[in-house]
Amino acid sequence: MAIVKMDKISLIGLQRDRNAIIDSLMRMGVVQIEDIDADNSENGLSDLITKSGDEEKVIQLDTQIEKIKAAIDYLSGFGTKKKGFFEAKRVVEKNELNEIIKNESDLWDIVENIDRLNEQLALLRSDENRLSNLIASLEPWENLRIPVEVTSTKYTIVAQGVVPVTADTEALENELAESAPQSYFERVNRDKDQSYISIIYHISCESAVSEILKKYGFSKVSFSGLTGTPAANIANARRQIAEIKEKRKDIQQKIREFAGSKDKLEVLHDYLEIQRDKVKVLSKMAKTDKTFILEGWLPAEKSSEVKSVISQNWECVLEIRPSQEGEDHPILLRNNPLVRPFEIITEMYSLPNSREVDPNAVMAPFYFLFFGMMVSDAGYGLVIALATGIILKKFKLQGMAHKMISLLFFGGISTFIWGALFGGWFGDVVSAVTSGKYTIPPIWFNPLDDPIRLLIWSFIFGALHIFAGMGLKAYMLIKDGKLLDVLFDIIPWYLVLIGLGMLAAGGFIAVIGKYMAIIGAGVLVLTQGRPEKNIIKRLFKGILSLYGVTGYLSDILSYSRLLALGLSTGVVATVINTMGTLFGFNIAGIIIFLVVFIIGTVFNIAINALGAYVHTSRLQYVEFFGKFYEGGGKGYEPFKIKTKYTNININDGRQSK
Amino acid sequence: MNILNALFSGNVLALTGAALAVILAGVGSAKGVGLVGETAAGLVSEEPESFGKVLLLQALPGTQGIYGLLTAFVILNKIGIVGGTAVELTTQQGFLFFMASLPIAIVGYLSAIAQARAAAAGIGIVAKRPEELAKAITFAAMVETYAVLALLASILMVFGIRV
Numbered sequence: 001m002a003i004v005k006m007d008k009i010s011l012i013g014l015q016r017d018r019n020a021i022i023d024s025l026m027r028m029g030v031v032q033i034e035d036i037d038a039d040n041s042e043n044g045l046s047d048l049i050t051k052s053g054d055e056e057k058v059i060q061l062d063t064q065i066e067k068i069k070a071a072i073d074y075l076s077g078f079g080t081k082k083k084g085f086f087e088a089k090r091v092v093e094k095n096e097l098n099e100i101i102k103n104e105s106d107l108w109d110i111v112e113n114i115d116r117l118n119e120q121l122a123l124l125r126s127d128e129n130r131l132s133n134l135i136a137s138l139e140p141w142e143n144l145r146i147p148v149e150v151t152s153t154k155y156t157i158v159a160q161g162v163v164p165v166t167a168d169t170e171a172l173e174n175e176l177a178e179s180a181p182q183s184y185f186e187r188v189n190r191d192k193d194q195s196y197i198s199i200i201y202h203i204s205c206e207s208a209v210s211e212i213l214k215k216y217g218f219s220k221v222s223f224s225g226l227t228g229t230p231a232a233n234i235a236n237a238r239r240q241i242a243e244i245k246e247k248r249k250d251i252q253q254k255i256r257e258f259a260g261s262k263d264k265l266e267v268l269h270d271y272l273e274i275q276r277d278k279v280k281v282l283s284k285m286a287k288t289d290k291t292f293i294l295e296g297w298l299p300a301e302k303s304s305e306v307k308s309v310i311s312q313n314w315e316c317v318l319e320i321r322p323s324q325e326g327e328d329h330p331i332l333l334r335n336n337p338l339v340r341p342f343e344i345i346t347e348m349y350s351l352p353n354s355r356e357v358d359p360n361a362v363m364a365p366f367y368f369l370f371f372g373m374m375v376s377d378a379g380y381g382l383v384i385a386l387a388t389g390i391i392l393k394k395f396k397l398q399g400m401a402h403k404m405i406s407l408l409f410f411g412g413i414s415t416f417i418w419g420a421l422f423g424g425w426f427g428d429v430v431s432a433v434t435s436g437k438y439t440i441p442p443i444w445f446n447p448l449d450d451p452i453r454l455l456i457w458s459f460i461f462g463a464l465h466i467f468a469g470m471g472l473k474a475y476m477l478i479k480d481g482k483l484l485d486v487l488f489d490i491i492p493w494y495l496v497l498i499g500l501g502m503l504a505a506g507g508f509i510a511v512i513g514k515y516m517a518i519i520g521a522g523v524l525v526l527t528q529g530r531p532e533k534n535i536i537k538r539l540f541k542g543i544l545s546l547y548g549v550t551g552y553l554s555d556i557l558s559y560s561r562l563l564a565l566g567l568s569t570g571v572v573a574t575v576i577n578t579m580g581t582l583f584g585f586n587i588a589g590i591i592i593f594l595v596v597f598i599i600g601t602v603f604n605i606a607i608n609a610l611g612a613y614v615h616t617s618r619l620q621y622v623e624f625f626g627k628f629y630e631g632g633g634k635g636y637e638p639f640k641i642k643t644k645y646t647n648i649n650i651n652d653g654r655q656s657k
Numbered sequence: 658m659n660i661l662n663a664l665f666s667g668n669v670l671a672l673t674g675a676a677l678a679v680i681l682a683g684v685g686s687a688k689g690v691g692l693v694g695e696t697a698a699g700l701v702s703e704e705p706e707s708f709g710k711v712l713l714l715q716a717l718p719g720t721q722g723i724y725g726l727l728t729a730f731v732i733l734n735k736i737g738i739v740g741g742t743a744v745e746l747t748t749q750q751g752f753l754f755f756m757a758s759l760p761i762a763i764v765g766y767l768s769a770i771a772q773a774r775a776a777a778a779g780i781g782i783v784a785k786r787p788e789e790l791a792k793a794i795t796f797a798a799m800v801e802t803y804a805v806l807a808l809l810a811s812i813l814m815v816f817g818i819r820v
Contacts, residue, residue, distance in 0.1 A: 348791030451816055455809075558802060564809045571727045574734075607723065610716055615805075617791065618798040 003358045005300040006329040013316035018292045021314055022278055028306060029640030032330050033296040036286045052292060053283030061276040068269045071114040074255060075262045089647045092267050097648060100267050107268050110261050117251050128244050131237045140189040140196045141230035148223035148230060156202055161220040162194040169195050172216045179212060180205035266645035274641055281639055297329050329354045331633035339364045341406035349621050350631030357476060359629060366465050367616055372414025374565040374612035377573060379426035380605050381416030385409055422447055426601060427573025432581050447567055454563045462559025463501065465619065466552065467494065469627030476628065488527035495520030497552055521546055555623045561615050569608045576600030667746025671736050674758030675729035682725025682765030689718030689773030696777040700784050710783050710790050714776045717797045721769035724808040728761045731815050744820050757814035764807035772800035
């Protein structure tokens with residue numbers, strides 16, 4: 001259990017060496033470079049130095065990276081080869097990288113080409129949309145035999161339009177024939193919304209016709225910009241769409257031809273990202289005319305390596321010193337592999353600050369214990385442990401994902417152990433299936449038979465957890481040399497709480513407990529008012545401090561959730577088994593049982609694992625951390641090579657110019 | 658009078674208790690999960706990748722309904738309606754079961770809704786700072802404590818009743 005010791009590094013070097021030094025630091029990847037506050041430097045250099053950094057260059061590189069990324073994304077659309085979700089990054093050797101950088105302009109041509117082709121694709125797509133819409137709007141008129149641009153002849157007027165589907169077109173036709181005999185009416189089409197009609201009439205009966213049309217809710221349709229019959233137009237548009245499809249295939253084929261360059265583009269992308277990071281980090285440094293200054297943190301065990309690499313290669317002022325008391329440094333945790341997965345719980349709360357201890361080693365066993373108690377079913381534990389174990393074995397997980405799955409794996413093992421102790425194997429599935437002929441007896445006892453016993457054990461585990469938290473507090477106080485605080489603030493509470501617990505046991509133990517509690521309470525009354533000068537105030541404050549016992553009691557009672565959630569798993573599992581066996585022992589019954597059992601079990605595991613995670617975390621955050629933990633540390637993020645697609649291997653130990 | 662006698666028979670009272678536990682706690686959870694779901698949908702429409710996180714928050718007020726079902730099942734099991742031979746309860750025993758169901762029924766209903774509010778507010782945390790999910794969950798889990806305590810009280814009461 002430990003927070004890794006950090007050393008502070010300050011470096012003043014010559015401008016001409018700057019890029020090489022940054023390069024070297026990046027390759028070592030252990031120094032976290034800190035922002036130098038140029039206006040408020042502790043060295044009193046504020047008059048001499050200015051911030052360095054090149055915003056424009058960063059933006060320029062960012063734009064280039066975006067462009068390449070877009071090209072890579074287009075190419076991924078043509079699925080040359082699918083990459084597995086957890087697959088490791090491809091390693092790129094120095095030669096390959098140099099080759100690619102040498103031919104950078106070729107790659108840029110490809111990026112430009114892909115960009116242009118993609119633009120063409122977008123144009124074609126909008127053309128196709130336009131044509132499809134045109135077809136959709138002309139389709140109802142397909143049977144119209146008059147070219148659409150004809151709206152009149154010398155003596156007649158030609159009109160197309162629609163009336164609502166509710167209008168009676170036969171009545172309309174009859175009325176027209178009566179009032180305006182010099183007219184021709186045709187219903188071209190009809191759909192669920194409207195009727196499509198075409199009318200030709202002599203100019204002389206214009207007013208009569210328009211009167212009738214108005215009555216039937218006619219609205220004119222015009223085909224601006226089109227010539228020829230609708231059918232001809234539709235055919236034309238379809239032909240154009242077919243052509244577009246051809247063209248698109250061509251373009252896609254052209255893009256696909258670039259797919260072979262995708263690997264190279266990925267390398268270029270990552271290379272530019274590295275360049276960008278190098279320029280970006282400059283903004284954290286300060287400079288004078290001839291020199292540059294950087295400050296940062298690095299793990300103490302790396303100090304000598306960094307020191308020798310830098311001072312052997314370049315002339316510079318380099319100071320590496322251990323962090324001072326009370327100085328905030330970035331936090332890197334280092335625990336053994338059994339504890340490491342549990343770090344994620346602390347990380348999600350807050351990293352310890354640099355004056356604290358790393359609580360993970362103490363927290364982990366309790367997390368393990370409580371998670372299993374809350375799920376407490378041997379069958380479920382096996383399922384969880386097997387599923388997560390296979391994932392861990394099969395995929396090379398990194399970072400958070402790895403910790404989370406490992407955490408669940410340990411949780412599964414703990415669940416298995418507790419389940420076996422309590423006799424829960426998928427609830428009571430054995431007894432349910434054999435109608436009670438066989439049961440798997442619990443190794444310890446069945447909480448359903450004696451919940452009070454488990455409740456008491458929950459409180460005992462809870463008290464131990466809280467005592468551990470107080471112990472860590474005492475450890476930190478001792479580390480800071482505040483022995484009196486330990487003697488007055490922590491030990492009396494141990495006496496009171498343990499004494500009260502023994503009081504409940506009865507007999508001779510209770511007598512000892514009584515005196516322990518009284519002594520503890522006495523010390524608290526006498527000492528808790530220490531900061532006050534006035535003796536009466538001091539006593540009053542001391543007595544008031546005894547009220548704190550309610551806080552501890554409610555903390556301990558909070559651990560009753562261990563029992564409640566443990567019972568709930570078993571009972572819900574029993575409900576599932578009962579439902580499953582309702583249909584008896586026949587083929588349909590067995591099939592129904594399997595379906596109900598599998599779905600129910602998956603559901604129950606998911607809900608209970610979530611519940612166990614949430615409530616165990618809460619016990620850690622509120623009851624345990626509340627006793628001693630401050631948090632607020634910032635994570636250690638060294639300046640190093642960060643790439644998206646590949647692992648660029650430029651770790652050859654020499655600096656590149 | 659016959660109806661009254663039947664209504665206040667031990668088994669009817671015990672079943673009423675079991676039903677209340679499921680109904681009230683279930684309605685509370687349904688309301689709660691729905692409430693968080695509405696807020697969650699708002700965030701997911703902007704950031705679809707936060708789905709997994711907000712789903713976790715949405716699931717939190719759902720436990721009260723399960724606790725209600727659990728209590729009902731323990732009661733049904735105890736009076737032999739599920740698995741075993743049905744027991745004829747006295748009116749007093751029936752009232753005992755009825756009372757035992759009240760903690761999870763009432764606290765379950767109210768705490769599910771209160772927890773949903775905390776979880777919905779937690780979605781605001783996830784929207785602005787996705788890395789602080791654990792804190793959002795903790796706020797909602799604080800409320801859940803009281804549902805767990807009520808469940809515990811109900812179950813201990815049911816276990817303690819002699820039939």
